[in-house]
Structures are given as structure tokens and as C-alpha cells.
Amino acid sequence: MTATTHSEGKHLGPTQYVLVWVALMVLTGVTLAVWKTHLSYSARVVLALSIATVKAALVAIFFMHLWEEKGVARLVLVVSAVMVTLLIGLTLADNATRYPFANPPYSESWMDAPHRKDAPPMQTEPGPVRTSPATKSEHPGGH
Amino acid sequence: MHTEAAAQGRLAHHFPDMKTQEHAARMGMWLFLSTEILLFAVLFTAYALYRFLFPLGFEEASKLAHVAMGATNTVVLITSSLTVALAIHHARKGENRKVVGLLAITIGFGALFMVLKGFEYYHHWQDGQLPGRFFHYAGVTGPGVSMYFTVYFLMTGLHGLHVLIGMGLLTWVAVRAARGHFGPGYSTPVELSGLYWHLIDLIWIFLFPLLYLV
Numbered sequence: 001m002t003a004t005t006h007s008e009g010k011h012l013g014p015t016q017y018v019l020v021w022v023a024l025m026v027l028t029g030v031t032l033a034v035w036k037t038h039l040s041y042s043a044r045v046v047l048a049l050s051i052a053t054v055k056a057a058l059v060a061i062f063f064m065h066l067w068e069e070k071g072v073a074r075l076v077l078v079v080s081a082v083m084v085t086l087l088i089g090l091t092l093a094d095n096a097t098r099y100p101f102a103n104p105p106y107s108e109s110w111m112d113a114p115h116r117k118d119a120p121p122m123q124t125e126p127g128p129v130r131t132s133p134a135t136k137s138e139h140p141g142g143h
Numbered sequence: 144m145h146t147e148a149a150a151q152g153r154l155a156h157h158f159p160d161m162k163t164q165e166h167a168a169r170m171g172m173w174l175f176l177s178t179e180i181l182l183f184a185v186l187f188t189a190y191a192l193y194r195f196l197f198p199l200g201f202e203e204a205s206k207l208a209h210v211a212m213g214a215t216n217t218v219v220l221i222t223s224s225l226t227v228a229l230a231i232h233h234a235r236k237g238e239n240r241k242v243v244g245l246l247a248i249t250i251g252f253g254a255l256f257m258v259l260k261g262f263e264y265y266h267h268w269q270d271g272q273l274p275g276r277f278f279h280y281a282g283v284t285g286p287g288v289s290m291y292f293t294v295y296f297l298m299t300g301l302h303g304l305h306v307l308i309g310m311g312l313l314t315w316v317a318v319r320a321a322r323g324h325f326g327p328g329y330s331t332p333v334e335l336s337g338l339y340w341h342l343i344d345l346i347w348i349f350l351f352p353l354l355y356l357v
Contacts, residue, residue, distance in 0.1 A: 014229055021225040028217050032210075035356045048352040055348045063228045064341045065334075069169065076173040077180075084184040088191045095192060106286035107196035 012062060020062040027055050153329055165331050172335045176342050179305075183346055186301065190294045190353060197287020204283060204291035205354065207272055212259045213355040217347065219259070223252035224344040227313070227337045234333040237326035242333065246317040249340065253310040260303055267292065295354055302350060305343050312336040 031051045035044055061067050066074055095103055100113035158164035194201045230245035271279035274296055278289035316336045319325070325333055 012232075014232060017225055017228045017232070021221065024221045024224075025218065028214070028221065031352055031356070032214060045357050048356055049349075052349050052352050056345050059224060059341055059345050059348065063224050063344075064338055065231075071166070071170075073166070073170045073173045076170075076177050080177040080180040080184075084180065084187065087181075087184055088188050091188050091192055092195055095195060103196060108198055109196075 011068060012065070016062060020058050024055055024058060027051050027058075161328055165334075168331050168335060169338075172338050176338060179342060180346075183298075183301065186294070186298045187349070187353075190298065193287060193290045193294060194357075197290060200285050200287020201291050203285065204272075204288045205357065207267075207270075207280075207283065208295070208355045209263050209266060210355050212263050213351055216256050216259050217351045219252050219256050220344045220347050223249045223256075224341050226252070227340045231330065231333050231337045234320065234325040234330040235327060239320045239323045239325055242320040242325060243317050246313050246320065250310050250313050250317070253306050253313070256306055257303060260299065263299075264296075267295075298350055298354065302343065302346055305346075309336070309340045309343050312339060 031048055034047050034051075037044070039047070060077055066077065096109075098109070100109045103109050154161055154164060158167065226245045226249045230242050230249065233239075233241040233245065267273065270282075271277075272292050273279075273289070274293035275289055278292060313336055316332050319332060
């Protein structure tokens with residue numbers, strides 16, 4: 001506890017900053033390299049976002065000095081991240097579990113809904129219509 | 144050194160010392176940054192939602208993004224974050240001339256970022272890859288394609304506005320550094336503007352893969 005102006009004695013210096021910068025550069029390269037591989041699309045998305053999260057953490061902890069910060073200031077970013085996750089997660093959960101016609105026209109679940117040509121949103125049987133790919137190609141003609 | 148800073152009238156009367164005052168200032172800045180994060184979070188949610196609703200449209204439309212310029216901008220912003228971090232380091236040591244130099248480089252990187260962004264916008268404009276009813280690009284059409292560009296312009300536009308504000312802030316800090324204002328007892332403006340600049344970098348770190356790759 002050798003108190004300089006900026007709290008604890010765990011001060012970061014230029015060496016650490018340059019190392020973090022190198023790490024960020026490498027991770028940017030990895031993101032681009034992974035994107036050009038033949039991994040499955042979802043695997044590449046998960047990898048790209050995981051790497052972005054690691055990069056963001058590096059920036060926050062070292063460049064933004066959370067490492068040497070103390071007290072409740074360290075909590076603010078974590079709480080924000082939780083709130084962002086909730087906002088995105090709950091919004092997607094809502095739309096993912098909706099009755100298909102409650103999603104915008106021509107969106108994926110709307111397109112996948114059975115009998116979309118024949119059944120306008122308002123006059124179908126009660127209860128959610130199950131979205132199944134099997135019924136996708138079925139377009140019973142006539143009304 | 145605290146007494147020196149206090150003598151210069153920088154210590155508000157309700158704080159016992161400069162250390163407490165600076166901690167409060169940083170805390171306040173973090174709270175402000177959290178509101179910035181939530182501001183962008185709404186756009187990230189819009190992105191996630193429309194991407195979920197129109198996966199094919201988004202996938203095809205994002206192939207029209209200029210990956211090389213986006214990747215260059217990522218490198219530019221990350222490097223500018225390094226120069227700001229170094230500027231803060233030297234401000235704490237009172238090396239104001241180095242602070243001015245490093246901030247000038249940072250502002251230069253910010254300008255470079257905006258120029259590249261401008262070229263990207265220009266190309267999208269030329270090709271008619273624009274939001275909503277202004278979309279008239281014939282290469283890719285379908286549900287969600289113009290929505291991608293709505294989200295793209297909103298997110299990069301708000302981010303670009305932040306880059307401009309950040310450049311303004313850093314210019315002000317650089318002028319103060321040129322007047323020798325900062326030292327071991329007082330570097331708060333450099334620290335807080337630095338935090339703002341890093342947040343801009345942090346948001347771009349997510350924007351780049353989401354808009355250009357995914």
C-alpha cells in the first residue's frame with residue numbers, strides 16, 4: 001500500500017501496454033484467419049464473438065486500468081455487461097418463442113410457419129402453431 | 144504534491160484529498176460509460192433481433208461490407224488505444240510534451256479512422272446499399288438486406304460520432320498538456336478522456352466482427 005495518487009502499487013507501465021497491444025493485434029489476426037477457415041458457420045460466429053470478448057476484456061482490464069482500480073468502480077462494467085446480455089437475451093427469447101405470425105412478414109419463423117399462404121394471422125386454431133421445417137414446402141393450394 | 148495541487152485550487156472543498164477526488168471522478172466516468180454502453184446496447188439488440196429474424200438477408204448483406212477497410216480500422220483504433228494508454232502513463236509522470244505527442248498521434252489515428260469510414264460510406268452510397276427505401280442495389284435483394292444497412296449505418300454512425308467527440312476531447316486535453324497542466328498530483332482529464340477513447344475502441348471490437356464478418 002505505497003499510496004501514490006493512483007491507489008495500489010500495482011501500476012501498469014509501457015511494457016505491459018505494448019504487450020497488451022501485441023495480444024490485441026494477434027487476436028485480430030486470429031479473428032480474420034478463423035473466418036477464412038472451413039469450420040461451420042456457427043462455430044466461426046462463436047469463435048469470432050469469443051475472441052471479441054477476450055479483446056474487450058484486455059482493453060478494459062489493462063488500457064482502462066480496471067487492474068489498478070479499486071472499490072465499486074470495478075463493478076460498473078460488469079453490471080453493464082450483465083444488463084446488455086439480459087437485454088439481448090430476453091429480446092431474442094421473446095421473438096424466438098412467439099407465434100410465428102407475430103414476427104414480421106418474411107422473417108424466418110414467419111416463412112417457416114405452416115399454411116402461411118392460406119391462414120392469415122388472425123383466424124387460425126388456438127394455441128401456437130409449431131414451426132417445423134417439414135411443413136415448409138407444403139403449400140396446399142386453394143382456399 | 145497533493146498540497147501543491149490543492150494550492151492550485153483543484154481540490155474541491157468536499158473532498159479530503161486529491162486521491163479521493165480523483166477516485167470519485169473515475170467512478171463518475173465509469174457510470175457515464177455504463178450509460179454509453181446501454182445506448183449502444185439498444186443498437187446491438189436491434190442487430191441481434193433483425194439478424195435472428197432475417198438470417199439469410201443479413202448473411203448476404205454483410206458480404207457487401209468492405210472487410211479490408213474494416214480490419215484496417217480495427218488496427219488503427221487498437222493502436223490509438225495504445226497511444227492513449229501511454230499518454231496517461233506520461234501524464235502521471237508529468238511529462239507533458241510526451242503527452243502532447245502521443246495525443247496528437249491518437250487524434251491522427253482517429254482522423255484516419257474517419258477517413259476510411261468515409262470511403263466505406265461513399266462506396267455504399269455509390270452502390271445504393273442504403274437503409275430502407277433508399278436501398279437500390281440490384282446485386283443482393285431479399286427480406287432483411289436493406290435492414291442490415293439500416294443497422295450498419297446506425298451503429299457505425301453513432302460510433303463515428305463518438306470518435307469525433309473523442310477527438311475533440313483529446314484535442315482539449317492535448318492543449319492543456321501543452322500548457323503543462325498535468326503531473327503526479329493531477330492527471331484526471333487525461334485519464335477520463337482516455338477512458339472515453341478506450342470505450343470507443345471497445346465498442347468497435349464488437350462492431351467489426353458483427354458487421355463485417357458474421
